[in-house]
Amino acid sequence: MTIRMIGRHIREGLKNMWRNGWMSFASVSAVAITLLILGAAMVVALNAEQLSTYVTGELEINVYLNQQVTDAQGQQVAREIDQLSGVKSVQYISKEEGFKRLKKMVGTQYASFMESVNSGNTLPVQLVVKAANPRETTKVAAEILSVPSVHNIQDGENVLGKLFSFLNAVRDVGLAFVIALIITAMFLISNTIRLAIFSRRREIEIMKLVGATNWFIRWPFVWEGILIGVLGAAIPFAIIAYGYQFLYHYSGGAFVALSFPLMKAGLVAHKIGGILFGIGIIIGLWGGIMSVRRFLRI
Amino acid sequence: MIEMSDVWKEYPNKTMALSGVSIKVNKGEFLYIVGPSGAGKSTFIKLMYREERPTKGHIFVNGFNIDRLKERKVPYLRRNIGVIFQDFKLLPRMSTYENVAFALEVINTPARHVKRRVHDALEWVGLLDKAKMFPNQLSGGEQQRIAIARAIVNNPAVIIADEPTGNLDPETSWGIMKVFQRINERGTTIVMATHNKDIVNTIRRRVVAIEHGRIVRDENKGLYGYDD
Ligand SMILES: Nc1ncnc2c1ncn2[C@@H]1O[C@H](COP(=O)(O)OP(=O)(O)OP(=O)(O)O)[C@@H](O)[C@H]1O
Ligand SMILES: [Mg+2]
Numbered sequence: 001m002t003i004r005m006i007g008r009h010i011r012e013g014l015k016n017m018w019r020n021g022w023m024s025f026a027s028v029s030a031v032a033i034t035l036l037i038l039g040a041a042m043v044v045a046l047n048a049e050q051l052s053t054y055v056t057g058e059l060e061i062n063v064y065l066n067q068q069v070t071d072a073q074g075q076q077v078a079r080e081i082d083q084l085s086g087v088k089s090v091q092y093i094s095k096e097e098g099f100k101r102l103k104k105m106v107g108t109q110y111a112s113f114m115e116s117v118n119s120g121n122t123l124p125v126q127l128v129v130k131a132a133n134p135r136e137t138t139k140v141a142a143e144i145l146s147v148p149s150v151h152n153i154q155d156g157e158n159v160l161g162k163l164f165s166f167l168n169a170v171r172d173v174g175l176a177f178v179i180a181l182i183i184t185a186m187f188l189i190s191n192t193i194r195l196a197i198f199s200r201r202r203e204i205e206i207m208k209l210v211g212a213t214n215w216f217i218r219w220p221f222v223w224e225g226i227l228i229g230v231l232g233a234a235i236p237f238a239i240i241a242y243g244y245q246f247l248y249h250y251s252g253g254a255f256v257a258l259s260f261p262l263m264k265a266g267l268v269a270h271k272i273g274g275i276l277f278g279i280g281i282i283i284g285l286w287g288g289i290m291s292v293r294r295f296l297r298i
Numbered sequence: 299m300i301e302m303s304d305v306w307k308e309y310p311n312k313t314m315a316l317s318g319v320s321i322k323v324n325k326g327e328f329l330y331i332v333g334p335s336g337a338g339k340s341t342f343i344k345l346m347y348r349e350e351r352p353t354k355g356h357i358f359v360n361g362f363n364i365d366r367l368k369e370r371k372v373p374y375l376r377r378n379i380g381v382i383f384q385d386f387k388l389l390p391r392m393s394t395y396e397n398v399a400f401a402l403e404v405i406n407t408p409a410r411h412v413k414r415r416v417h418d419a420l421e422w423v424g425l426l427d428k429a430k431m432f433p434n435q436l437s438g439g440e441q442q443r444i445a446i447a448r449a450i451v452n453n454p455a456v457i458i459a460d461e462p463t464g465n466l467d468p469e470t471s472w473g474i475m476k477v478f479q480r481i482n483e484r485g486t487t488i489v490m491a492t493h494n495k496d497i498v499n500t501i502r503r504r505v506v507a508i509e510h511g512r513i514v515r516d517e518n519k520g521l522y523g524y525d526d
Binding site: 002004005008202203205206207208209210211212213214216217 | 347369370373374375376377381387389400401403404405406409448452
């Protein structure tokens with residue numbers, strides 16, 4: 001197949017789209033909406049993944065010792081925990097220190113109340129432990145829990161686990177939704193191309209009569225599908241790439257509430273571009289081939 | 299050039315359109331197919347360009363074994379045959395020139411050849427001055443001449459025409475026949491199904507009469523032989 005022939009087929013494919021403008025518009029929109037949802041979901045997923053690696057890097061285990069453990073005894077326990085395999089560092093927070101932090105957290109509003117309870121500081125000694133390997137935080141936490149005089153621990157994994165199972169559920173529902181939309185888009189495309197085939201039936205008849213090969217007759221319709229797919233991918237790609245870039249700069253590259261770094265705009269465009277265009281082309285190609293096989297009886 | 303031996307054609311609805319037809323047509327011959335309505339003339343013609351397949355029998359056209367021709371080889375057979383119909387089958391949105399060029403473009407003829415060959419074909423049918431006009435601006439006879447130009451532009455060995463003058467008044471029909479005669483004179487075989495008694499009886503050529511799906515008469519310089 002020569003370049004000239006491919007050029008001709010693409011031109012005829014574009015002509016098909018132009019002639020059935022409204023149907024083509026509907027098909028392109030269907031693909032675009034599908035891929036816009038998919039692309040937006042991917043942006044969230046990519047950042048969630050980024051978040052998870054970021055957060056696991058920062059993951060700490062808060063260890064609270066029994067209340068009656070004194071500061072001196074606490075130092076001893078801290079050293080003990082530091083010896084455990086898999087522990088990277090132990091930060092010691094004395095009762096006094098813990099109280100100061102609490103006071104700071106509570107704020108000036110309740111300062112007088114805090115003063116009144118100062119004398120009977122009942123806070124336990126707190127240790128902040130980091131695992132050598134953040135992914136083994138839970139395992140390390142379990143080991144720490146078996147150390148005597150450790151009262152309880154918070155390993156942060158819980159909150160993260162809940163966040164991720166929520167994100168996974170969102171992803172599954174979104175995926176089912178996107179698959180349903182993809183199927184709808186495919187049928188819309190195949191219907192659009194069926195119309196194009198119908199409006200060109202006289203040309204097709206003459207082409208067959210004068211000896212055009214079957215593929216020569218088919219290609220423009222297959223290209224019509226591909227073009228709808230590409231156009232349907234280009235629109236959401238542009239929206240997401242530019243929209244994300246805008247948000248990225250607007251927010252200064254960090255997620256507002258949690259202040260963790262967002263994925264770089266260029267990288268996001270790079271990661272979603274291939275998938276959006278790939279899926280767009282596959283949807284269009286499928287619609288084109290379906291129509292040609294079912295409606296182009298040659 | 300064309301050879302059929304014991305060809306049968308039964309349509310899916312069990313209509314037996316042809317029953318044991320055998321014929322041989324030499325290169326450069328001019329052949330009329332005559333016979334009453336429903337006799338099987340159009341079926342005979344459709345078999346030659348492989349629009350229909352024979353139920354039984356063998357057909358050769360210009361070296362192609364049609365009854366065994368693979369589906370994807372059909373286009374290459376068609377490039378050797380020019381087909382013309384009663385209803386012209388032109389593309390209304392294309393000019394005279396574009397209608398003829400279309401036949402070359404869809405078989406991927408190099409662009410540098412298209413212009414000259416369309417020009418030559420239009421000259422043959424005497425339509426050069428109407429090259430830019432559209433079918434709805436032309437008379438029936440002129441439209442049929444576009445169709446003829448389209449059929450000959452690829453220099454086919456055979457022209458097959460199914461009632462080419464069926465939609466035209468007598469005057470115009472003679473003009474079309476002049477074109478056919480000139481094409482035949484340059485060595486192109488012509489097979490033409492027709493109900494036009496005057497033409498068959500005036501431009502005397504080989505006449506093959508089909509009735510009830512059988513060849514009942516085959517004579518050189520024959521007469522039409524029916525009253526209508
Ligand atoms: N596609 C088809 N399916 C079923 N029967 C058909 C088909 N085409 C033709 N026939 C039948 O086959 C027979 C021969 O038809 P054909 O068209 O060959 O006749 P014809 O000689 O060309 O007639 P006319 O002079 O009216 O054009 C007729 O009985 C017709 O009804
Ligand atoms: Mg007929």
